[in-house]
Amino acid sequence: MADTTLLVGDNPFHNISHLSQERTRLKEKNAITPEKAADLISIAIKNGADGFMFSVSETTLSILKKLKEKGQTDELSLHAIVPYAYEYVKLATQVGGISGLARKVGARILVSGSLKGIATGAIGILRMEPFTILKTYLTYEVSRIRSAAGKTMHLECVFLHEVITDLALALNMEWLFKSHIAVSQKLGTSPGFNTCNFPYLMSKLREWNLDSCDISVAAPFNKIGFQMSPSKNECEKTLQSLDKRILVAISIMAAGYLKPREALEYVRALPNVKGIAIGVSSETQAQETFKTAQQIGNSFRSDHLK
Amino acid sequence: MGKMGLVHSGILNVLPDVELVAMCEKNGMIRRFAKKLFRNLDIVDGLDKLEGFDLDAVYVTTPIPSHFPVAKAILENNISRNLFVEKTLAQTYAESKQLADLAQGLRSITMVGYLRRFYVTFNKAKELLREDAIGKPESFQAYAYSSDFLELEKENKASSIRGGVLRDLGCHAIDLALWFFDDLAVKPDEARINNQAGDLANFKVEGSEIMGEFDVSWRKENYHLPEVGLSVAGSEGRLSVNDDQIRLVQLNGKSLQWYRHDLNDNVPFWLGLPEYYREDLHFIKSLRGETMANPDFRSATRVDKIVDEVIG
Numbered sequence: 026m027a028d029t030t031l032l033v034g035d036n037p038f039h040n041i042s043h044l045s046q047e048r049t050r051l052k053e054k055n056a057i058t059p060e061k062a063a064d065l066i067s068i069a070i071k072n073g074a075d076g077f078m079f080s081v082s083e084t085t086l087s088i089l090k091k092l093k094e095k096g097q098t099d100e101l102s103l104h105a106i107v108p109y110a111y112e113y114v115k116l117a118t119q120v121g122g123i124s125g126l127a128r129k130v131g132a133r134i135l136v137s138g139s140l141k142g143i144a145t146g147a148i149g150i151l152r153m154e155p156f157t158i159l160k161t162y163l164t165y166e167v168s169r170i171r172s173a174a175g176k177t178m179h180l181e182c183v184f185l186h187e188v189i190t191d192l193a194l195a196l197n198m199e200w201l202f203k204s205h206i207a208v209s210q211k212l213g214t215s216p217g218f219n220t221c222n223f224p225y226l227m228s229k230l231r232e233w234n235l236d237s238c239d240i241s242v243a244a245p246f247n248k249i250g251f252q253m254s255p256s257k258n259e260c261e262k263t264l265q266s267l268d269k270r271i272l273v274a275i276s277i278m279a280a281g282y283l284k285p286r287e288a289l290e291y292v293r294a295l296p297n298v299k300g301i302a303i304g305v306s307s308e309t310q311a312q313e314t315f316k317t318a319q320q321i322g323n324s325f326r327s328d329h330l331k
Numbered sequence: 332m333g334k335m336g337l338v339h340s341g342i343l344n345v346l347p348d349v350e351l352v353a354m355c356e357k358n359g360m361i362r363r364f365a366k367k368l369f370r371n372l373d374i375v376d377g378l379d380k381l382e383g384f385d386l387d388a389v390y391v392t393t394p395i396p397s398h399f400p401v402a403k404a405i406l407e408n409n410i411s412r413n414l415f416v417e418k419t420l421a422q423t424y425a426e427s428k429q430l431a432d433l434a435q436g437l438r439s440i441t442m443v444g445y446l447r448r449f450y451v452t453f454n455k456a457k458e459l460l461r462e463d464a465i466g467k468p469e470s471f472q473a474y475a476y477s478s479d480f481l482e483l484e485k486e487n488k489a490s491s492i493r494g495g496v497l498r499d500l501g502c503h504a505i506d507l508a509l510w511f512f513d514d515l516a517v518k519p520d521e522a523r524i525n526n527q528a529g530d531l532a533n534f535k536v537e538g539s540e541i542m543g544e545f546d547v548s549w550r551k552e553n554y555h556l557p558e559v560g561l562s563v564a565g566s567e568g569r570l571s572v573n574d575d576q577i578r579l580v581q582l583n584g585k586s587l588q589w590y591r592h593d594l595n596d597n598v599p600f601w602l603g604l605p606e607y608y609r610e611d612l613h614f615i616k617s618l619r620g621e622t623m624a625n626p627d628f629r630s631a632t633r634v635d636k637i638v639d640e641v642i643g
Binding site for chain 1: 337338340341342344345360363364367368369370371553554555556558573574575576590591592596597598599600601602603605
């Protein structure tokens, strides 16, 4: 049984709870600052975490900058999710829909000074070429991350957010999956797909002959089957059937519904898991959760060797 | 073809025995891009171009002010007899009623996208009310809040394009209250709306046996995601429900709580929210069975009637 990468998740840093918004509001006054988040990540790393999984936003980029300033980030493995869907949906609402959103994002890329991205994209954008637009956008996001993180952190994987992955899956957009794989490799990162439809995605990747590519899939896996479509049983069966480790398990505590130990015991017993993301919002949690994850991992590993 | 157009297209494309054949988009730039994105679909620039497709149903997901002319043209020109229109059905009660009458005359299967009816929490609440879990409901307080326009200047163009907060967000709370308690009418002297920016509203309603109050705003602090909720006081307890959870407190001291997690929230395909799948599946099943969908145009006109009564 190979080592599983343990990642600090970013939901608490965005003050997001998928259990209830009411809980989020109660915590609003004590929202975690980028400084505090960077401290929590550092504590988690000292207790067994290997990296940070985050949606790319001003908040998480500030956290990366703080981590860089603190100099506690040697070989920290970064797993980014793009786009930060909440921010883009809100922006679309404010600017009057998708065409307004496209103009805003285009303007951001222009003013970002991501010259490589702009040069790559100018002609393709004018021609409305989806591949070039995706490439320009990913180049922009990767350059933001690398600029904030510096050279000591390693951008391991860039996941397409579940809203994009699942929409592309639903609309059978094979080209988008192929393009993301191709662009990510050019940018020196591993391609990833975040989905709530793990079995459906794996079946489509097989159909498109993409299942042998070196990709990662971030999908909810938890003891109660929360957000595991079509069902917990189907997700587990698909995972079991894989011949390699591609899964980064997310939502393992089902948005705070489960306690860390029971959540970790479930997910540590699953096959083909290459990574686990867990959110923490206090020093105690950062210490205990990742220690527990390591202990449970070690015990499964020794059982496996026996 | 905004956000909602894409979501419904995606869900329809994965539903068994449903074929998504065409999208209609007036914006030339988006249409050009869509043709490259969705290579297996016909992307057309006007409703008249949909006439040759022999469609079983059309989804209208344009901004609210255009629902009436678009839906009317589809029905009158026989582009499709069956229609799904995103909420609210139209910009005024008069327009809504006209659409409902037109659809009734054509024996259409119709539906309006009041998504909250497909949330597991609100379904559980309706079940509890039906089982008299709080005795006889006597009063309720409903809210619909978001922070979407909190940081923006008061006069925002996008907020008016969306039809104002009452029509865009408040309609969900109104529809739920009508679904739970049937007929309600606005108390005319107790409605307050910020007409200038259309971004907050407060009003009272009464039904034959219940009184209620609504509070609606999209400039509310700390509502990062839009949220709708109701708190119902009954003769034997109180029930509070929102998008995420339900709390039941009975006068006998019994107290229960459910989250989405407890209410079998999974669907065969998850896109954005599980409710979209349940909503589209319901419409497709209604089409197949030639049965009435919920809410249909007639039922949805009641929301527009209340909105008109508040706006005055």
